[in-house]
Amino acid sequence: MKKLLFLSLFILALVVSYNCKKSEMVRKTPELNLPATAYDYSTITTIVGSDPVLYEDGSTVDNGKATIGRVLFYDKALSLNNSVSCASCHKQENAFADTKALSIGFEESKTLRNSIGIGNLRDELVSGYFWDGRERTIESMVFAPIANHIEMGFERTDLIVEKLSHLSYYKPLFQKYYGSDVITEERVRESLGNFLFSIVSSNSKFNLHELTGSSDFSAAEVNGLRIFSERKCNTCHLISDNFQTSYGNGGITFANNGLAIKDMDDGISGNFKIPRLRNISKTAPYMHDGSIKTLEEVIDHYSNGIQNNPNLSFLLRNNDGTPMKFNFDAQEKHDLIAFLKTLDDEVLASDVKFSSPFK
Amino acid sequence: MKRYFIGLTTILFFAGQNLTAGSIKADTLKRKFGFHLMLSTKPIVNWLGKTDSTDHFFYSKVQLELQFSFKRHTIGIGLNGGYNLYTTLTNGLPYHTKRSRYFFAPTYCYLLHSEKRWKYYGGFSYLRGYDQTLFTIQSPIETITKSNTTIEEGSSVFLRVNYRLRRHLSIELETALFFTKIRNEYFEDYPLTPSLNNSRPVHYDARTYAFPSNLYLKYSF
Numbered sequence: 001m002k003k004l005l006f007l008s009l010f011i012l013a014l015v016v017s018y019n020c021k022k023s024e025m026v027r028k029t030p031e032l033n034l035p036a037t038a039y040d041y042s043t044i045t046t047i048v049g050s051d052p053v054l055y056e057d058g059s060t061v062d063n064g065k066a067t068i069g070r071v072l073f074y075d076k077a078l079s080l081n082n083s084v085s086c087a088s089c090h091k092q093e094n095a096f097a098d099t100k101a102l103s104i105g106f107e108e109s110k111t112l113r114n115s116i117g118i119g120n121l122r123d124e125l126v127s128g129y130f131w132d133g134r135e136r137t138i139e140s141m142v143f144a145p146i147a148n149h150i151e152m153g154f155e156r157t158d159l160i161v162e163k164l165s166h167l168s169y170y171k172p173l174f175q176k177y178y179g180s181d182v183i184t185e186e187r188v189r190e191s192l193g194n195f196l197f198s199i200v201s202s203n204s205k206f207n208l209h210e211l212t213g214s215s216d217f218s219a220a221e222v223n224g225l226r227i228f229s230e231r232k233c234n235t236c237h238l239i240s241d242n243f244q245t246s247y248g249n250g251g252i253t254f255a256n257n258g259l260a261i262k263d264m265d266d267g268i269s270g271n272f273k274i275p276r277l278r279n280i281s282k283t284a285p286y287m288h289d290g291s292i293k294t295l296e297e298v299i300d301h302y303s304n305g306i307q308n309n310p311n312l313s314f315l316l317r318n319n320d321g322t323p324m325k326f327n328f329d330a331q332e333k334h335d336l337i338a339f340l341k342t343l344d345d346e347v348l349a350s351d352v353k354f355s356s357p358f359k
Numbered sequence: 360m361k362r363y364f365i366g367l368t369t370i371l372f373f374a375g376q377n378l379t380a381g382s383i384k385a386d387t388l389k390r391k392f393g394f395h396l397m398l399s400t401k402p403i404v405n406w407l408g409k410t411d412s413t414d415h416f417f418y419s420k421v422q423l424e425l426q427f428s429f430k431r432h433t434i435g436i437g438l439n440g441g442y443n444l445y446t447t448l449t450n451g452l453p454y455h456t457k458r459s460r461y462f463f464a465p466t467y468c469y470l471l472h473s474e475k476r477w478k479y480y481g482g483f484s485y486l487r488g489y490d491q492t493l494f495t496i497q498s499p500i501e502t503i504t505k506s507n508t509t510i511e512e513g514s515s516v517f518l519r520v521n522y523r524l525r526r527h528l529s530i531e532l533e534t535a536l537f538f539t540k541i542r543n544e545y546f547e548d549y550p551l552t553p554s555l556n557n558s559r560p561v562h563y564d565a566r567t568y569a570f571p572s573n574l575y576l577k578y579s580f
Contacts, residue, residue, distance in 0.1 A: 029500075076500065083449050156555070167551065
């Protein structure tokens, strides 16, 4: 009888496998915390005290639309499984860039490129958006990550409208700022575009230096600016306003197509957007693939790590075609970094009108 | 066809080793009644092979079979079932995977031949299986559900070879031909975006020969 009992217990243990780890989430509809009157997004300027940033047609950002755009930007409902929002990879405290080399998509797959920081999009109206410049308007750019099968998974963008219509907080917002509660794809694009266009960095130490001509730059920062100009870093990395960004191949070994995606031209494969350096110390890791972790390593790369490849920018080649070596010494490196940090805008990183509107 | 050939040849080979016309030893039928408990070694095989060997190999889903024998006749009921619930996190959201399944198969088999430690059975079975995997991802916005359900129903004919290891313990190898109707239904439910909802029912008939279809440890009381 004992044998039978033991055998039965053994069988029971073997046949019935039960593994339960409960983790119930209390359903609580997200609530908004918006001011009664929309924040002012329309008077944003690239330099404090200068004229407002305008679209190409001369119009300014609409406060109401930008308010809706802010909600959309932070709303995880824009991903297929509600797990990520635009802000998941574009973090305000990191100048709207990501701290991960390759961002994590809605199903935790890695994206193909590092999330580029958002800011001063006026500078990219001509050159195009994303590392490869494949989108030419902000309105088309905003839906690309949403529709991407790795990033947010909403491959049928027309259905975003259907989803947003079922969320209680959108219709009142559209009613308030568009005059009707009808949610359309165009309105969603426009609202997101207005919000992103309003993200402008204008309060860095360098901005003040440009505006007033005088500054409290330290000796290291002054020397860093001098090196930056003398060694022609500013030929590619524009730091003044009203210049469009351009493209180039910086001699990174890893390249996943770059401009070729847009133009299908092998000759410019591996050419990526040369980013403005605003808030550069906040946007690590660096390069289109996030392969360089720190500013020091970036300078080391240009100092003696540029890899040769057929598409390497001619500005990074010696006369004999070999890759240049900037050979920055320790002091130069230190001063360059000190200068680059003057491009940081602490106001933007904490400005409440660009923060999450959800409670 | 090749599988049929290999399976049947193997069974006949073992049968041939012991075949003596009309030979059923007296002790085999000494006890008219018998109770048996068969336990499938499939989980061990899967563990050793690190794979779920369901395709033409260990196709039978019986994990446990309780048998009652009377002289040459044996009736039994094969069973399997399980319930698993586990949770992982996707970007911080709980992702539940719940699997529930049951399987039962009443069987009849006939002792064809017995010699020394060997016994040979032939039989048939009705079988019905249900296997559902339910995925839910929960967020404050909505709960998205995906489900995959397979219902298999049909019958099988089989041959079994039993080898007695000890007085009460034996191993039994089975080869079987399954005739089943399989209904598979997959659906996705997005409460806030009904246009994304998706349902894919697939129904088909299947004929599957498996060698071996199962390998049991058998305890005879």
